[in-house]
Amino acid sequence: MINIPTVAIQGERGSYGEEAAALLLKGNIHIHSCEHFKEVFQLTVNKEVHYCVVPIENSLSGSIHKNYDLMLRHRLNIVRETNLQIKHNLIIVPGTSFKEIKTVISHPVALDQCEKFFERFPQLTKRSAYDTSGSVKWITEQKLQDHAAIAGKQAAEYYGGEILMTGIEDNEENFTRFFLLSCDREIDKDAGKTSIVFSFRNTPGALFKCLGVFALRDLDLTKIESRPIHGRPWEYLFYLDFIGNIEEEKTQNALNHLKEIAEFLEVLGCYSRDTTHPEKGM
Amino acid sequence: MINIPTVAIQGERGSYGEEAAALLLKGNIHIHSCEHFKEVFQLTVNKEVHYCVVPIENSLSGSIHKNYDLMLRHRLNIVRETNLQIKHNLIIVPGTSFKEIKTVISHPVALDQCEKFFERFPQLTKRSAYDTSGSVKWITEQKLQDHAAIAGKQAAEYYGGEILMTGIEDNEENFTRFFLLSCDREIDKDAGKTSIVFSFRNTPGALFKCLGVFALRDLDLTKIESRPIHGRPWEYLFYLDFIGNIEEEKTQNALNHLKEIAEFLEVLGCYSRDTTHPEKGM
Numbered sequence: 001m002i003n004i005p006t007v008a009i010q011g012e013r014g015s016y017g018e019e020a021a022a023l024l025l026k027g028n029i030h031i032h033s034c035e036h037f038k039e040v041f042q043l044t045v046n047k048e049v050h051y052c053v054v055p056i057e058n059s060l061s062g063s064i065h066k067n068y069d070l071m072l073r074h075r076l077n078i079v080r081e082t083n084l085q086i087k088h089n090l091i092i093v094p095g096t097s098f099k100e101i102k103t104v105i106s107h108p109v110a111l112d113q114c115e116k117f118f119e120r121f122p123q124l125t126k127r128s129a130y131d132t133s134g135s136v137k138w139i140t141e142q143k144l145q146d147h148a149a150i151a152g153k154q155a156a157e158y159y160g161g162e163i164l165m166t167g168i169e170d171n172e173e174n175f176t177r178f179f180l181l182s183c184d185r186e187i188d189k190d191a192g193k194t195s196i197v198f199s200f201r202n203t204p205g206a207l208f209k210c211l212g213v214f215a216l217r218d219l220d221l222t223k224i225e226s227r228p229i230h231g232r233p234w235e236y237l238f239y240l241d242f243i244g245n246i247e248e249e250k251t252q253n254a255l256n257h258l259k260e261i262a263e264f265l266e267v268l269g270c271y272s273r274d275t276t277h278p279e280k281g282m
Numbered sequence: 283m284i285n286i287p288t289v290a291i292q293g294e295r296g297s298y299g300e301e302a303a304a305l306l307l308k309g310n311i312h313i314h315s316c317e318h319f320k321e322v323f324q325l326t327v328n329k330e331v332h333y334c335v336v337p338i339e340n341s342l343s344g345s346i347h348k349n350y351d352l353m354l355r356h357r358l359n360i361v362r363e364t365n366l367q368i369k370h371n372l373i374i375v376p377g378t379s380f381k382e383i384k385t386v387i388s389h390p391v392a393l394d395q396c397e398k399f400f401e402r403f404p405q406l407t408k409r410s411a412y413d414t415s416g417s418v419k420w421i422t423e424q425k426l427q428d429h430a431a432i433a434g435k436q437a438a439e440y441y442g443g444e445i446l447m448t449g450i451e452d453n454e455e456n457f458t459r460f461f462l463l464s465c466d467r468e469i470d471k472d473a474g475k476t477s478i479v480f481s482f483r484n485t486p487g488a489l490f491k492c493l494g495v496f497a498l499r500d501l502d503l504t505k506i507e508s509r510p511i512h513g514r515p516w517e518y519l520f521y522l523d524f525i526g527n528i529e530e531e532k533t534q535n536a537l538n539h540l541k542e543i544a545e546f547l548e549v550l551g552c553y554s555r556d557t558t559h560p561e562k563g564m
Contacts, residue, residue: 059515065344083515173513202562207506208490208497215490222516224489224508231455233341233365234504234561279516280484
């Protein structure tokens with residue numbers, strides 16, 4: 001018997017999250033769509049789904065900090081990453097003409113990423129929704145001929161919408177990194193990247209020393225992100241990604257060294273890099 | 283003739299932004315309230331107002347990244363900072379009883395910060411608005427007896443709302459740092475903190491070297507924040523705050539050293555620290 005994994009995503013079917021899930025798990029999957037990220041994480045922790053797929057960073061709008069917070073709170077493990085290229089489309093109810101459109105609906109981040117499109121067509125009113133694909137679902141189900149939605153082409157296919165214009169984003173270097181998360185730690189054979197989170201008591205030079213444990217061992221960082229610690233104003237948790245497998249001696253030495261300085265350290269996952277649009281170390 | 287400065291803020295009169303502006307400029311000010319931050323920055327750049335006051339970081343929800351992006355895009359200078367303690371109140375139309383309230387309206391961040399309050403009273407529906415004080419204005423003007431708003435006490439005073447409950451936030455260690463921004467560089471005599479932004483070509487160890495210019499001179503960092511560079515996926519701008527006056531030799535040496543490594547470096551301001559709720563160096 002083949003075991004088809006169930007994957008929780010935020011947003012309706014046909015979303016960028018579903019596209020990412022298909023890339024991350026190649027082959028058959030069941031999608032469980034949730035309205036809120038909180039629910040996505042909760043289902044995974046409760047083992048009601050095998051995995052969840054969440055966006056963690058966009059190359060234009062930056063990190064999705066809420067998901068960093070949720071990942072730590074629920075102690076989930078990063079199993080894999082993928083950098084999905086985001087191509088926004090103007091999607092309509094089939095048969096609508098461009099002249100009829102008065103309102104364009106989508107997720108606020110997608111609307112922001114198409115600012116030049118809205119400057120070109122000032123007659124269009126923007127309207128925020130909680131989801132890109134959900135917007136397509138809504139206009140097609142309601143047959144709203146004076147509305148269009150902005151979403152990926154999968155959403156148009158899923159709900160029978162028509163793509164009127166494609167690539168309407170301001171900047172085509174638009175990628176979103178998604179994580180495949182699980183309750184259990186799974187490390188692929190070729191895992192080459194590690195994500196950690198740590199904090200330290202604020203003392204002069206502490207952050208420099210923390211980064212030193214990597215730099216002094218020629219371990220390249222690819223990302224650093226700070227988040228506030230609740231109840232300790234102006235103190236931070238640091239999320240760090242670096243190139244290295246936690247089973248290598250050099251990496252273990254670096255993490256042991258970091259434990260000498262940090263007051264808290266957790267490995268979030270060790271996984272294969274998406275090398276189609278890779279980062280350069282820093 | 284006394285020159286009363288005009289200060290642009292986002293949100294309606296009586297907001298936390300107005301409270302911060304009063305703290306930052308002690309004495310008489312004219313408030314110019316704007317719907318969006320974009321407009322706040324634009325008015326300041328065009329010198330239609332003397333200053334603007336914007337929130338840059340909250341000790342619970344983290345940085346307001348949009349304002350980091352806008353500050354750089356408009357090349358404004360940080361003149362002063364203040365850490366405002368946020369005390370959320372449940373505000374009603376006078377004469378309303380708690381039992382009548384069905385909907386509570388406020389800015390989404392304020393609603394999120396009162397999660398335990400909503401768990402205690404599950405009969406209440408949350409509704410997002412673009413502004414805390416604007417929510418009070420709306421319920422009092424419309425005399426909505428089945429609504430309450432969450433906002434600061436200034437908003438209740440300004441619009442004649444009644445405070446029914448006070449301190450309804452989950453975590454009382456709730457501070458928002460506001461910046462006073464100007465077109466012109468103004469450096470107070472006792473300025474002890476400097477904010478910069480820089481980027482570098484990603485090469486192994488580059489960030490460690492950048493932090494080294496401070497650590498090797500015993501200059502304490504108080505904050506580091508990364509933001510994506512548009513058009514260069516997975517490369518970042520770094521915003522850094524450190525304890526030091528740019529007119530001191532040690533600080534100048536550090537910044538000259540940083541120029542050797544960075545491909546871009548800008549000083550955003552040198553200003554007095556708010557020492558009522560100060561950060562510890564790291």
